[in-house]
Amino acid sequence: MLYLTLFICFISSILVTPLVKKLAFKIGATDKPNQRKVHQKIMPRLGGLAIFISFLIGYFLLQPTSPYALAIIIGSFIIIITGVLDDMMELSAKIKLSGQLLAALIVVVYGGVQVQYINLPFNGSLELGVLSIPLTIIWIVGITNAINLIDGLDGLAAGVSSIVLITISGMAIMMNDVFVTSMGFILLGSTLGFLLYNFHPAKIFMGDTGALFLGYMISVLSLLGFKNVTLISLIVPVIILGVPISDTFFAIIRRIVKNQPLSAPDKSHLHHCLLRLGYSHRQTVLIIYGMSAIFGLAAVIFSQVQTMWGSFLVLAILIFAIEIIVEKIGLVDKTYRPLLNMFQALRYK
Incomplete structure (x- = not known):
């Protein structure tokens, strides 16, 4: 039934998606070209609504049970x-953040999705106490925005999210977590169906509707799959989400180095850098898919290593x-090359 539901969602x-495309033009949910955008013509946004509708169809068909399900929905x-x-109208950053915080609060406070403690090496335990709720909210909002930030090329966010969902669902199968497996597969089928229209050259963008929804769902599912586990295993979702997290992390570093506001937009994200190196639009997307797949494989290897030193290695x-x-x-700056400069210095000694 699980694989049949995945196919139905697909x-x-x-x-x-074609119906949502028509709706996007009708209500003015379109993306106009500017100096920061890669596309050259007006494009319909709102594609994430098609992902969400397909996800709901799969959810009501499969009806996966969990005490967290209602809060997540x-x-x-x-x-x-x-x-x-x-x-439709490009909300201010504060209003968008308020929506994300409200969604996170419902899942964390009402739904009870919280990382309450971490089992440390050598039989230790770190109780998060009052920090449990704010840290969980920060994770959800942070990952939601990280997925949103990589949504800069045709098919990029949808493809990377699909690879992440494959990894999360696969590891949930290994841990016999039926709910996370079911939710992951439903979301995967819905995203892959949309990707057929979103891959370069895209016929529709997922917009913030899709990027925020995928980011939100991935952040929650990754928490459910790895909550209240060892310190080593807690790193697994970070590795799985390596591409969006590292791109966001180095964007923050880049803005600090250049004395820019953290919210300042720029054209120095991972996909921008690869485009500047001469890779085509499609090649850049496929390279980042490959990176995401490597992170997913690394997460699986990391979770299967039996010794602490092996994990650290x-x-x-x-x-x-x-x-x-x-x-x-x-990715930080053209002049930022500490390791490469060190290797070059050692080479000519």
Whole structure:
């Protein structure tokens, strides 16, 4: 039934997306070209509504049970309303953040989705106490915005989200987590159906409706799959979401280095850097898909390593690889090359 529902969500998304495209033009939910945008013509947004409708169809067909389910669905409606309004009239950053915080509060306070403690190595335990609620909310809002930030090229956010969902669902199967597996597969089918229209050259954008919804759902599902676990396992969702998290992290570093406001837009995100290196639109998207798949594979390997030192070794290799890529493509700045400069100095000694 699970795989049949995934297929139904996939077909539903294929059938619903053209209808949403017509609706987007009718209500003015369109994206106009400017100096920061890659596209050259007016494009319909609101594609995330097709993902959401297909997701709801799958949810009511499969009816996965969990004490968290109702809160997640209520929160998703709030996120969708926020995204639709933003796609129509471009809400201020404060209003968008308010919608995200409200959705997160419902899931965390009403739904009880909280990381309350972390089991440390050597039989220790770290009780988060009063920090449990704010830290969980920060995670949900942070990942929601991280997915939104990578939505800069045709098919990029949808494809990366699909790879992340495959990883989360696969690991949920390994842990016999039926609810996370079901929700992940429903969302995966809905996103893949939409991706057929969104891959380059895109016929419709997912808009903030899609990016915020996918980010919200991924943040919650990753929490449910790995909550109240060991310190090592808590790193797994961070690795799975390596592409959006690292892009957001280095965007913050970049703005600090350049003395810019953290909310300042720029054209130095991962996809912008790859485009400047001469890769085509489609090549850039496929390269980032590959990066996301590598992060997903690394997360699976990391979770299966039996020793703490083995886990640290995998993590160290991953951090080293990220830093080299960041310096190579100029994600922080063209002059930011500490490791590469060190290797070059050692080479000529």
